[in-house]
Amino acid sequence: MTRYMSLYFTRIGFSVATALIGVFFALPLVWFIFAPFNPRAELGLAIPDPFSLSNFETVFQNTFALRGLWNSLLQSVGGVVLVGGGATLASYALSRSPIPGKHIITYILLLFSSVVAGSAAMVPIFLIINGMGLIDTHIAVIMVFAGGLLPTAMFILRDFIDGIPRSYEESAMVAGASPVQAFFDVALPVIRPGVVVVVVWAFVNIWGSFLIPFILLRSSEKMPASVAIYSFYSEAGTPIVTLLAAYSLIYSLPVIALYLFVSWKFGFRFFGGIKA
Amino acid sequence: MASVSFDSVTKRFGDFTAVSNLGITIGDGEFVCLLGPSGCGKTTTLRMIAGLETPSAGRVMIGERDVTFMHPKDRKISMVFQDYALYPHMNLADNIAYPLKVRGESQEKRHARAREVADILKIGQLLERMPSQISGGQQQRTSLARALVYPSDVYLFDEPLSNLDAKLRLEARGFLNHLQRDLGMTAVYVTHDQAEAMALATRIAVMDAGIVVQYAPPLEVYRRPATTFVANFVGNPPMNLLPVEAMISDGALHLKAVGLATAPLRVTRAAAKALESGKSLTLGVRPEHLSLASGGEENTIAGQLFANENMGPEALVTLEREDAARFTARIFTDEMVALEGRVTLGFSSDHIHLFDERGLRLPLDHEED
Amino acid sequence: MRQFSLLSRTAGAAFMTPAGVLIGAFVIAPFFWVIYVSFTNRTLLGRTALNPEFVGLANYISLFDAGSFFTRGEFGFSLILTVQFVLFSALIGQAVLGMLLAWMLQSVPKSLKRLTEMVVIAAWILPEVVIAFAWFAFLDYDDGTLNMIMDALGLPRGDWLLSFPFWVIVVFNTWRGTAFSMMLFNSAFSSIPPSYFQAADVAGASSWQKFRDIGLPLIRGHVVTDLILITMWTFNVFTPFLLTAGGPSYRTEILPIYTYRVAFRDFEFGKGAAVGVIVMLINLVFALFYLWVARKRTAKVVA
Numbered sequence: 001m002t003r004y005m006s007l008y009f010t011r012i013g014f015s016v017a018t019a020l021i022g023v024f025f026a027l028p029l030v031w032f033i034f035a036p037f038n039p040r041a042e043l044g045l046a047i048p049d050p051f052s053l054s055n056f057e058t059v060f061q062n063t064f065a066l067r068g069l070w071n072s073l074l075q076s077v078g079g080v081v082l083v084g085g086g087a088t089l090a091s092y093a094l095s096r097s098p099i100p101g102k103h104i105i106t107y108i109l110l111l112f113s114s115v116v117a118g119s120a121a122m123v124p125i126f127l128i129i130n131g132m133g134l135i136d137t138h139i140a141v142i143m144v145f146a147g148g149l150l151p152t153a154m155f156i157l158r159d160f161i162d163g164i165p166r167s168y169e170e171s172a173m174v175a176g177a178s179p180v181q182a183f184f185d186v187a188l189p190v191i192r193p194g195v196v197v198v199v200v201w202a203f204v205n206i207w208g209s210f211l212i213p214f215i216l217l218r219s220s221e222k223m224p225a226s227v228a229i230y231s232f233y234s235e236a237g238t239p240i241v242t243l244l245a246a247y248s249l250i251y252s253l254p255v256i257a258l259y260l261f262v263s264w265k266f267g268f269r270f271f272g273g274i275k276a
Numbered sequence: 277m278a279s280v281s282f283d284s285v286t287k288r289f290g291d292f293t294a295v296s297n298l299g300i301t302i303g304d305g306e307f308v309c310l311l312g313p314s315g316c317g318k319t320t321t322l323r324m325i326a327g328l329e330t331p332s333a334g335r336v337m338i339g340e341r342d343v344t345f346m347h348p349k350d351r352k353i354s355m356v357f358q359d360y361a362l363y364p365h366m367n368l369a370d371n372i373a374y375p376l377k378v379r380g381e382s383q384e385k386r387h388a389r390a391r392e393v394a395d396i397l398k399i400g401q402l403l404e405r406m407p408s409q410i411s412g413g414q415q416q417r418t419s420l421a422r423a424l425v426y427p428s429d430v431y432l433f434d435e436p437l438s439n440l441d442a443k444l445r446l447e448a449r450g451f452l453n454h455l456q457r458d459l460g461m462t463a464v465y466v467t468h469d470q471a472e473a474m475a476l477a478t479r480i481a482v483m484d485a486g487i488v489v490q491y492a493p494p495l496e497v498y499r500r501p502a503t504t505f506v507a508n509f510v511g512n513p514p515m516n517l518l519p520v521e522a523m524i525s526d527g528a529l530h531l532k533a534v535g536l537a538t539a540p541l542r543v544t545r546a547a548a549k550a551l552e553s554g555k556s557l558t559l560g561v562r563p564e565h566l567s568l569a570s571g572g573e574e575n576t577i578a579g580q581l582f583a584n585e586n587m588g589p590e591a592l593v594t595l596e597r598e599d600a601a602r603f604t605a606r607i608f609t610d611e612m613v614a615l616e617g618r619v620t621l622g623f624s625s626d627h628i629h630l631f632d633e634r635g636l637r638l639p640l641d642h643e644e645d
Numbered sequence: 646m647r648q649f650s651l652l653s654r655t656a657g658a659a660f661m662t663p664a665g666v667l668i669g670a671f672v673i674a675p676f677f678w679v680i681y682v683s684f685t686n687r688t689l690l691g692r693t694a695l696n697p698e699f700v701g702l703a704n705y706i707s708l709f710d711a712g713s714f715f716t717r718g719e720f721g722f723s724l725i726l727t728v729q730f731v732l733f734s735a736l737i738g739q740a741v742l743g744m745l746l747a748w749m750l751q752s753v754p755k756s757l758k759r760l761t762e763m764v765v766i767a768a769w770i771l772p773e774v775v776i777a778f779a780w781f782a783f784l785d786y787d788d789g790t791l792n793m794i795m796d797a798l799g800l801p802r803g804d805w806l807l808s809f810p811f812w813v814i815v816v817f818n819t820w821r822g823t824a825f826s827m828m829l830f831n832s833a834f835s836s837i838p839p840s841y842f843q844a845a846d847v848a849g850a851s852s853w854q855k856f857r858d859i860g861l862p863l864i865r866g867h868v869v870t871d872l873i874l875i876t877m878w879t880f881n882v883f884t885p886f887l888l889t890a891g892g893p894s895y896r897t898e899i900l901p902i903y904t905y906r907v908a909f910r911d912f913e914f915g916k917g918a919a920v921g922v923i924v925m926l927i928n929l930v931f932a933l934f935y936l937w938v939a940r941k942r943t944a945k946v947v948a
Contacts, residue, residue, distance in 0.1 A: 010852045014749040015757055021746060022761040025768050025820060028783040031790055032775075035782070043781075044788030086664035097657025098650045107936060112672050114932045118881030119901040120924035123908045123917045124675035124682060147671025150664050167361035169651045170328050173348040174355040174432075175375035175422070179652060185374070189365040208772035211883045215909060226774045239778070248775040259770050330649045348649075 035245035042241055055246035065247055067221060068228030072251070075141050075213065075224050076206040082146035083202040087153035088195050092187065094154065095161040096169070106155055113151035121148075122215050129216055136218040144216065145206045153198045160194030197266065200258050207254060225251045277462045278339030278429040279304045280325055285334030287320050294320040296486040298334070302430075302479075307456050307463045309473035311509070312483035318466045321483070322432055325464060326355050338429050349378075354423035355432040358439065360415045362407035362422075368394070369403040372421045379426065393421045413444045420452075424459075433465040437472065449475055470510045474498065482506045504635035507560050513592065515560045515629065516603045518577075522557045524548065531559055535597045539574040539625055546639050550632040557638070560629035563592070566605035568613070569622025577603055578620040586612055595619045676925065683918035697915070704919035718895040720920065723903040727880065730815060730899050735879035738819030740872060743826025748856055750827075751834055762827070769824030777887035780817055806889060810897045814885040821884065822875060829871050833864035866938075873935040877928060900924055 035041040036055055038048035059065050094102045125144055126135075134140035168190055172182040210226045217223055220231065229251070232244045281301040287294045295317040302308045310318035323329040324336055327348035335344045343351050354375070362371050370377075372394060373386035381389075394400040397417045402410055407418065416436060423431060437445045437452075453476055456463065467473055473480045474494045481491045482505070490502035501507035507515040520531040528540030529547055536559075541547075550557065569576045579595035582602055591613045594604045605621045607613055630638040652660065683704055687697035714721035746765065750758045768776065783790050784805045792802040805813050837860065845855045861868075883901045891898035891906060898906070904924065908917025 006851065007846075011752055014852075015753045018746065018749045018753050018757055018761050021742070022757075022764055025761075025764040025823075027790060027794075028776075028779050028820065029764065029767060031782050032779045042788055043785040045790045045793060082663075082667065086667060089660040090664035093652060093657035093660035096650070097652035097660070098648065098654055099657045099661070109668055109672070111929075111932050111936060112668070112676060114877060114935075115925050115928040116672050116676050117877075117928060118924070119883055119905040119908075120881065120921035120928075121675055121679075123904070123914060123921045124679035125671060126909070127682060127687070127914065128670065128675060128678060143667060144671050147667040150668050151672065154664060165359055165361065166651060167357040167359055168363065170326075170348070171355065171357055171361035171422075172374070172378070173651075174326050174328070174351075174353055175378060176349045177374075177378045178347075178349055179656065181378055182651070185378075186363055190363070192365075204770065208770075208774075210772075210774055210887065211905075215905075226772060229774050229778070239781075241782075244778060248778055252771050252775050255770055255772060256767075259766070327649060 032245065032248065035241065036249040038245075039242060041245050043239075055242045056250070058243055059246045059250060062243070064220070064228065064231060065225075065243070068223055068225040069251065071138070071222055071228070072207055072224035072226065074138055075145070076203050078138065078142035079145040079149070079206040080199050080203045082142060083149050083153050084195055084199040086146065086150055087157050087198055088188075088191070090150070091154045091157035091161055092183070092191070094158045096166070096187075106151075106158055109151035110155050113148060116148075119211060122211065126215055135216060136222060138222060140216050141213050141224075144212055145202075145209070149202050149205060153202060156201075157191070157194050157198050160197075161191055164190055193266075197262070200262050204255050204258055277304050277460070278341075279306075279337075279462065280430055280464065281337045282321075282324075283335040283337065285321075285324065285331045285336060287317070287324060287329060288332045293486050295324070295331075298488060300481055300488055300491050302462065302464060305460045305462055307461075307465065307476055307478045309465045309467055309477035309480045310483055311467060311470060311473040311480050313468060313509070316483040317486040318468075318481075318483050319434060322434055322464055322466045325430060326353060326432055327351050352429040353432060354426070354428040354430075356419050356423045356434065356436040358435045360407075360419040360439075362415055362418055364407055367404055367406055368399065368410070368418050371407065371418055372403075372425050374422065375426050389425055390421070393425050394418075396424075397421050412440055413448065416440060416444075416448060429462065431461045431463040433463065435466055435468070438467075438469070445472075452476055471512065474510070480510075482509060500637065500639075501560075501629065502637050504558055504560070504631045507629060507631070511562055513563050513604050513606070515562050516566070517631075518559045518561075518601065518603070520557050520559045522547070522551055522555050524551060531557070533559070533577075534599055535578045537572075537574055537576050538628075541625065541640075544639060546632075547630065550638055554633055556633055558631040558635065560631065561603075561623045561627065563604045563606035564608075565627035566603070566607075566621045566623050568593070568605070568607065568615075569620045571618070571620045573620075573622060575625060576620045576622045578618060579603065581615050581617060581619045584613060584615055593619065593621070595621065679918045679921045679925065682914060683922045685915050685918075687914040687918070689912040689914065700915065704915045707916060708919055708923070718898065720903065722895070723898050723900050726811070726898065727900040729811075730818070731876055731879045734815040734818035735822065735875040736872060738815065739822045739826050739875050739879075740868075742819060742823045743871070744830050744868075746823070746827045747830035747834055748852075748860065750831060752852070765824045765827055768820055769822065773821075773884045774887055776821060777884065780888055784813065807893060810889055810893060814889060814897050814899075817885065817888060818879060818882065822879065822882075826871050826875060829867055830864065833867040834860060837863050869938050870935070873931055873938065877931045877935070880927065880931070881924070 031043075031045050034046065034048055037051050037053065038046060039052045039054045041048070041055070093099060094106060099105075129135055129140045129144065132140075168186050169182040172186045173179070177185060208226065213224050214227050217227065220228070225247070229244065229247060232240045232247065279302055282298040285298040286296055298321060310321055312318050320329055324331055325338070327343065327346055331344060335342055337343065338351060338353070363374070366374070369387055369390045372390040373381075376386040376389060391400060391403065394403055397420060399414055399417050399421065402414060407415060410418070416439070419436070437448050440448060449472055456476065465473075465476060477494050479491060479493050480497050481488045482497060482502075483489065484505050490497055490506050492502075497506060497510050501510060501515070504517055508517065518533055518536065520533040520536065522529060522531050524530075524543055526540070527543065529543050530540055531538045571578055577595070577597075579597040581593070582596040583592070583594040585592040589608065589610055591607045591609060592604055593607055593613060593615060594602050596602050603621060628640070630640065632638055682697075684699055684701060685697035686700045686703070708720040713719045715725070716722060746761070750761065753761075786792060786802065786804045791805065795802050803809070841859050841863075842855055845859055850858070881901055882899075883905070885897055885899060886902045886905065889897040891902040900920070901924075904917055904920045907913050907920060
């Protein structure tokens with residue numbers, strides 16, 4: 001009886017504590033749920049009256065805001081293509097070909113990518129991009145993202161491919177397929193779920209990033225949403241709250257959608273391990 | 277169809293020798309089983325025929341073609357994999373027809389042929405399903421269908437039944453036997469299940485530690501196992517093997533061991549030669565050649581009853597001698613065998629096997645030429 | 646000896662090339678390039694932009710100048726601030742809160758579990774500029790949600806970003822990053838066979854005893870992994886810049902922001918590179934330690 005009671009109280013205590021921590025995490029976001037729909041939104045928390053989509057209309061009339069989203073899309077898709085394509089080919093080679101030292105290669109690349117990180121890496125990267133004459137170009141942003149994300153992507157994907165029986169390709173070759181046919185007919189479709197995960201991960205990373213485009217781009221018409229959003233401040237530095245709130249929500253939607261997609265398709269723990 | 281031959285083939289993985297100086301030939305239309313425990317080199321041998329491994333030395337021939345270094349796709353072979361390797365993104369029809377697709381057959385022809393083969397294998401109604409939607413037994417047949425969909429010189433099987441449960445395995449085995457009778461294909465079949473090998477093969481190559489220790493028709497392997505390893509591996513329960521002390525006196529061979537009483541045997545040339553260097557031999561008697569006997573007779577072995585397992589059509593009676601060695605008899609009876617205490621098992625001189633100190637078979641007098 | 650493989654060595658090398666070029670150009674080359682630049686007086690504009698001069702250890706010496714080392718806005722101040730930032734926001738904030746959540750989530754109702762996980766993960770996956778803006782609104786003196794709550798509780802309002810900027814970014818980073826630790830520990834806990842805990846339940850163990858005697862010892866490896874990873878990430882995190890821009894008066898200028906200011910505001914690339922080299926060396930130590938731990942762990946699993 002007493003043990004049952006103590007278990008019961010533990011459960012209640014834990015539930016209350018969990019709920020409190022949950023509230024701590026929710027609070028800074030509550031404002032963000034209401035403000036986009038409030039045509040008179042300010043920094044204060046207020047239930048919109050009336051509920052309105054007029055903020056979104058303003059955003060969609062703002063060519064600069066739209067171009068920011070378009071640029072984000074362009075850079076993310078470009079980066080994702082390079083990361084997805086490059087990582088698929090490279091990790092397939094690391095898994096299936098007899099390249100000497102292939103096990104150590106992945107670790108060394110991973111080591112480099114975690115060392116060359118953050119703003120410390122931006123100094124030489126800026127100079128290299130500058131030297132290539134690619135400052136203020138989309139391709140610079142895309143390539144820098146791709147280079148930085150590829151080692152981790154390769155690591156995840158190689159693990160995935162290692163777990164796939166070689167008998168798929170072997171049976172294809174015995175059946176008469178060339179290595180290229182076996183790769184495209186059999187291997188690629190089978191490793192597609194792994195590629196999807198890597199692609200989603202890369203997309204979310206690039207889509208949300210601020211520092212790299214902020215440093216490598218100059219002209220406002222090339223800025224992705226993460227940087228363009230800072231133009232929604234008045235001359236005095238005060239934010240145009242209505243516009244910012246609606247824009248933030250639109251800008252967040254792809255990330256939320258992809259998160260829901262991945263947690264629906266693969267369960268959310270899998271996603272947990274691979275961000276950052 | 278074609279024959280397959282190995283010409284002193286050796287395969288090393290680093291320091292490990294998986295297959296050593298292999299020299300067998302698989303005749304046209306033969307169904308050869310490579311039998312042995314895991315790690316004996318049987319799968320490596322099969323994969324060298326497929327081209328999925330390359331020999332470290334020697335040559336592999338299919339028919340008149342030297343295929344030693346030929347890519348798998350050019351070998352005109354089919355293979356059924358242990359895990360079936362069905363492509364999860366293709367339905368059964370596309371899976372079965374894949375070999376035709378890479379050969380550039382039209383979609384129409386491919387599917388017609390896939391249906392034909394699927395009907396033979398009784399999976400014709402499943403062609404639209406995905407591999408994940410069918411049972412293990414059906415997956416096994418699908419992989420078989422994919423191997424049979426086009427004419428090959430050699431058909432390779434890598435433990436194709438080992439992922440099935442016991443009942444399905446018997447059914448699939450019978451089906452394979454039936455198929456072989458129909459098609460008369462040249463087949464190489466890897467298994468660690470001696471019953472499978474006995475049931476299917478026209479010849480069995482028993483392998484141990486990378487070496488073929490016996491290559492003979494199933495009944496020959498059963499009746500005259502070349503080594504104690506083969507004797508122990510083929511047959512269920514395995515042959516009883518007993519170290520004995522042998523000596524020649526009065527022109528006859530006498531065997532001595534605790535609890536054992538044998539009639540004197542004729543001295544064969546091989547036995548005489550084996551006994552020049554020592555006097556220990558191994559006596560082997562299959563469980564099915566033992567019967568209940570009374571004490572004091574010749575050709576008997578006695579010990580304490582250890583286990584008495586009644587299986588329905590037969591009973592396994594195991595006795596344990598003073599030195600803890602056990603002897604099992606397979607008694608064919610559907611009656612309960614009532615036994616207690618000391619048990620004596622009898623055998624006939626015609627059904628014993630003798631092996632020398634190295635475990636090699638000594639021919640008995642009726643076998644010697 | 647010719648050897649069969651699914652992908653020949655040549656094809657393998659070709660497959661590696663696209664990724665290899667990108668990684669080589671934008672990960673490996675920068676690593677060595679920054680070391681070179683740190684020994685020059687390279688700037689963005691002017692004479693030294695085209696023809697930087699070799700200045701030896703001058704950049705490093707200026708960083709470690711004893712007179713101003715600990716002054717606000719200088720390298721030493723920033724370094725110490727960063728260490729405190731990592732200690733409070735990652736090692737104490739994220740790891741402890743993540744562990745607490747992961748443990749409690751094992752025994753709370755399913756719906757509460759899902760809801761809590763959702764908000765914690767939302768804090769983590771939303772784009773950093775959006776999060777920074779949400780916090781900017783949250784902390785606003787006049788209208789912010791936080792001061793509204795303070796009012797409701799009868800507590801004094803605060804101008805948080807001005808009065809406690811360091812603690813704001815500590816709490817902010819804890820809030821932002823706890824999800825990773827929570828998920829890592831969560832999956833670690835759920836990989837423990839439930840029978841272990843049931844056996845302890847039968848023996849009458851309290852939740853704390855179960856945590857101390859079974860849960861924690863069994864996920865020790867995950868804890869080490871987590872601590873190293875969040876330390877590395879927090880050490881390099883740039884997001885607080887979006888909330889405070891390093892201010893007021895350098896009080897939140899952690900190393901990533903300091904590096905950014907020196908290199909891209911003051912355009913002293915040489916000095917910025919020197920900071921970069923030091924940061925990367927610290928990263929290298931963490932990364933090597935991590936690989937060493939990871940290797941030891943896999944070795945143990947194999948054995």
